Amino acid sequence: MSPLRYLFAITALLIATSTSAVDLNCKGPSNVEQFKYSWRLRGGLSWVAGLIFPTSGVGEMKTTYPKDGEKTIDSSLLLTSKVPGFYAYETQIDETSQKTMMTYHGYAWKNKSRKERTSFDYARKLALTHKETPEKQWDRTDPLPPVPLHDILAAIYYLRQNAPNIRGPINANIFSDGELYPVILRPGDRRVFNIAGQNIGARGFEIVDAPGGRKWPGGVKVWISEDARRIPFRIEIQQSMASLQLELTSVESCAFMQAAK
Numbered sequence: 001m002s003p004l005r006y007l008f009a010i011t012a013l014l015i016a017t018s019t020s021a022v023d024l025n026c027k028g029p030s031n032v033e034q035f036k037y038s039w040r041l042r043g044g045l046s047w048v049a050g051l052i053f054p055t056s057g058v059g060e061m062k063t064t065y066p067k068d069g070e071k072t073i074d075s076s077l078l079l080t081s082k083v084p085g086f087y088a089y090e091t092q093i094d095e096t097s098q099k100t101m102m103t104y105h106g107y108a109w110k111n112k113s114r115k116e117r118t119s120f121d122y123a124r125k126l127a128l129t130h131k132e133t134p135e136k137q138w139d140r141t142d143p144l145p146p147v148p149l150h151d152i153l154a155a156i157y158y159l160r161q162n163a164p165n166i167r168g169p170i171n172a173n174i175f176s177d178g179e180l181y182p183v184i185l186r187p188g189d190r191r192v193f194n195i196a197g198q199n200i201g202a203r204g205f206e207i208v209d210a211p212g213g214r215k216w217p218g219g220v221k222v223w224i225s226e227d228a229r230r231i232p233f234r235i236e237i238q239q240s241m242a243s244l245q246l247e248l249t250s251v252e253s254c255a256f257m258q259a260a261k
Contacts, residue, residue, distance in 0.1 A: 027253060033063040034253035035232065037246040039079055054109065057081030059246050061232070063157070065255055066095050075153045079244075085109035091153040098158075103151035103175055118178065120144055129178055145180045149173045152207075152237065156222055159185065159205045160230040160257060166205065174207065174216060181216035184208050191223055193233040195248060201226045202233045230257065 028034065037059035057080050064074040072092045079087040090104040099122065106115030111134075118129040125144040131137060150158060150172060159166065170185040188204030202223040209216040219238035225231040235246040 029064075029253070029255075031065045031067055031255050032253045033065070033255040033257065034251075035061045035248055036250045036252055037061065037235070038249055039244060039246045041242045042245050054081035054083045054085070058249075061235075061246075062253075063255070063257070065257070071095055072101060073157070075157060077153060083109060085113075089151070089153050091151050091157075093154055093157065099148070100150055100154045100175070103154070105177075116178065118175070120149075140178070142178075145173065145175075147173050147180075149175045149180060151175050152218075152220060155183075155185070155207055155220065156232065156235070157257070159207075159222060160224055160232065163203055163205070163224050163226075163230055171210065172207075174218075176216065176218060179214065182210040182213035183216055184210045188221065188223075191234075193223065193225075193248070195233070195250075200231075200233070202231075228256075 038056070039059045040056040059077060059079045061077045062075070066072060071094060073095055075091050075093070077089040085108045087107040087109075088105065090102070091100060092102040093099070094101055100120060102117065102119045104115070104117040107113060114131070114133050116129065116131045118127055120127055122144065127142045127144050129140040129142070131140075152174065155172065155174060158172075166185065166187055168186065172183050172185050174181045174183045184207070186206050186208070188206045190201065190203055192199050192201055194200075202225050204221060204223045207220040209219070217239075219236075221234075221236040221238075222232050223234045225233060229251075231248065231251065233248045237244040237246075
């Protein structure tokens with residue numbers, strides 16, 4: 001860890017200790033941040049999705065910050081259940097430019113599986129996509145969109161970084177399932193969450209479809225703690241048939257993001 005990042009981590013730890021009642025269970029590498037969740041499907045048509053996918057389980061959000069000589073922030077969200085299989089999101093973010101460098105999502109439940117990875121080549125202005133199913137795999141090359149973009153995890157990371165400074169709607173673009181959608185990031189309601197018997201305040205944020213462009217069939221809501229840790233207590237990822245709701249159960253590893261003041 002560089003001296004600057006070490007100093008930042010120590011400073012953030014002191015701030016978090018004085019402003020947050022969350023008991024931190026720090027373990028593992030000093031550059032890894034890890035949260036554990038329980039998850040379940042919600043919504044009127046969740047029973048339809050439940051015919052194909054599990055409807056509840058456990059999740060893990062993990063962010064690995066670059067060590068000396070490295071450049072990318074790696075973030076992932078892995079969902080599992082009692083049924084063998086998984087659902088996963090992954091993203092890579094350039095630490096300096098904050099550009100999304102790669103996005104991945106995939107699932108495997110019973111005999112069904114699919115995975116899709118897109119790498120963004122900013123030098124050649126290309127988006128390189130690889131898709132796989134049990135039956136086939138294929139590649140696609142598209143022009144890189146000329147606007148800044150996030151995938152879902154990169155957008156959540158941005159909200160955590162900038163939470164105190166987001167006071168109104170922000171125009172953005174979400175890259176999802178190989179397509180780019182104009183969206184709006186905006187503040188939502190404030191709630192209080194209980195973890196380890198302690199009540200912690202959190203600010204809500206939403207990522208919603210922006211009118212007038214390609215309609216995004218999804219949506220995201222996240223409640224972020226008001227202390228220096230910017231912990232995502234609850235995450236809701238809306239799909240066409242149901243909403244995936246994640247509730248924080250524990251903080252496992254305690255690296256600190258370089259959040260804006």
